[in-house]
Amino acid sequence: MGEEMGLRERKKMRMYQEVSAVAVRLFMEKGFDAVSVAEVAAAAGISKPTLFRYFPAKEDLVLQQIADHEGEAARVVTGQVRPVDALRRHFLDGLDRCDPITGLNDDPGVLAFHSLLYGTPALVARLYGYLERSEDALAEALGGGLDARLAAAQIIAVQRILAQENWRRVVAGEGVERIREDAVAAAERAFGRLETLIEIETR
Incomplete structure (x- = not known):
């Protein structure tokens, strides 16, 4: 069975x-x-x-093409004593692998998909539901409650903005290798600030 x-x-x-x-x-x-x-x-x-x-x-x-990433942040922090640091390391690993979800990827198919996604108002509107579900799952993994929800919202926003900035520069014609150092530095700064703001442990 x-x-x-x-x-x-x-x-x-x-x-x-x-x-x-x-x-x-x-x-x-x-x-x-x-x-x-x-x-x-x-x-x-x-x-x-x-x-x-x-x-x-x-x-x-x-x-559906990004459905696997919906609960990714929640999976990363589960069982981690320092959840923001775990997410930082996960994002940096994504940059190293040129994971499309980080925006640091110049494959023509990936660029075309991102152009479709971010260039279609109906898809952008639907994307907010995806982000809300990601926030909800992350908040639950962080222990639930208002503090966890606020923390999850900040984390998801940081990941989204970092990825969009990387994608914007790739679309503008900058090479991935040229962007990578700045992308890593921006991620380090952003997650570093998050870690000073968010003091929360997972269950």
Whole structure:
């Protein structure tokens, strides 16, 4: 039974990824507003009702690409005595690996995806829901309560602003290696300030 459930979940996740990839390709080619949900369903070889079972909103077809990162901050701090330092190290490791979530990545496909995401008002609006869920998960990992919620909001905002600044410079034509030193220094400063402001331990 467990193996059957595991197989079913893997098939479901594969469906999410495959349909999302088809949708993102179409949105990049024609524009988000120019592509209908019915067109995505046809291209993915599924019915429109089936697509809506997996993706309640058209915007979710795009945000599926970053869904794995939604609870990432919460996972990083769980069990850590110094959660902000753990997040700092995690972000710096992302910069070292040119993880797209840090904004420090000049792969054409990544740049096109970010342009789609940040250049489409409907997607930007939907992104706020994603950020709120990330904050909620992080606040819970930090122990819950108002202090944890305030801390989570500051942390998520810092990560978002750092990534957007890196992405802005990459789009402007600066090379990744040229940006990296500044990106690391900015992250060190930002997380250092957070650590002096936030005195909270995880459960």
